[in-house]
C-alpha cells in the first residue's frame with residue numbers, strides 16, 4: 001500500500017488526519033486573508049488620500065459633508081516647497097509628491113542634529129496647499145506638520161491666514177496617542193483654542209507656545225496644554241515651533257509676507 005492509500009485508510013479521528021485537516025484549513029484561511037488584504041490595498045490607499053484631503057478641507061474651514069471631497073479639494077493649489085529657500089519648485093509633481101517617502105530618501109532629506117520634533121530625518125521638500133479667494137489672492141496657506149508626542153508621531157496640518165502669522169486652525173489626521181489623554185488633540189474643544197493665535201510677535205520672534213501657563217509674550221501666543229496629557233502637549237509645542245522656525249517654514253512665511261508667493 002502506497003503512503004497516500006495508507007493515509008486515507010486511517011480513521012478520521014487519527015492524529016495524522018486531524019493535523020492534515022488543521023494545517024489545510026490554516027493554509028486556506030491564510031490564503032483568503034492575504035488575497036483580501038492585497039485586493040483591498042488600493043481601496044485603503046484611496047481612503048487614506050481622501051481622509052487627508054478631508055483634513056485639509058477641515059483645517060482650512062471649508063469642509064462640507066454634503067459636497068464631494070474631490071470637487072471641494074480642487075479649490076486647493078498644491079505646490080512642492082523647498083524649505084531652505086522658501087520657494088516653490090517644479091522639480092517634482094505636486095499632485096503625486098510623497099512627503100513621507102521624500103523624508104526617508106537620503107537624496108531629498110537631511111538627518112537632523114537639532115531635532116526638537118523627534119522626527120529623525122526631515123525632507124527638504126514638502127507639499128503645501130494654497131487656497132485663494134474669488135479675486136485670486138491667497139486667502140489661506142495649509143502647511144503639513146509632524147512630530148513626536150508621547151507614543152507616536154503626530155501628522156497634521158496648520159492653516160495660516162494670508163499674512164503668514166495668524167493661525168486659522170490646526171489638526172492632526174494620524175497619531176497613536178492614548179484615547180482620552182493625548183488623543184484629546186482631536187477634541188473639537190481643544191482644536192477651537194487655535195484659531196486667532198499668532199506665531200510671531202511684532203519683532204518677528206517666534207512666540208507660539210502650547211503650555212499650561214501663557215508665555216511672557218501673552219495670551220495671543222498661548223494654547224492651553226491638554227489636561228492629563230502634558231507629554232503629548234510638549235510634543236505638539238515642540239513640533240509646531242520646529243515647523244514654524246527657520247528649519248521649517250520661516251523662509252516661506254517671509255516670502256509670503258513680502259508678497260513674493
Ligand SMILES: Cc1cc2nc3c(=O)[nH]c(=O)nc-3n(C[C@H](O)[C@H](O)[C@H](O)COP(=O)(O)O)c2cc1C
Pocket residue numbers: 150151177178179181182183226227228229230231232233
Ligand atoms: C496608560 C497610560 C497612557 C498615557 N497616555 C498618555 C498620552 O497619550 N499622552 C500624555 O501626554 N500622557 C499620557 N499618559 C500620562 C503621562 O504618563 C503623564 O502622566 C502625563 O502626561 C502628565 O500630564 P499631567 O501633568 O497633565 O497630568 C498616559 C499614562 C498612562 C498610565
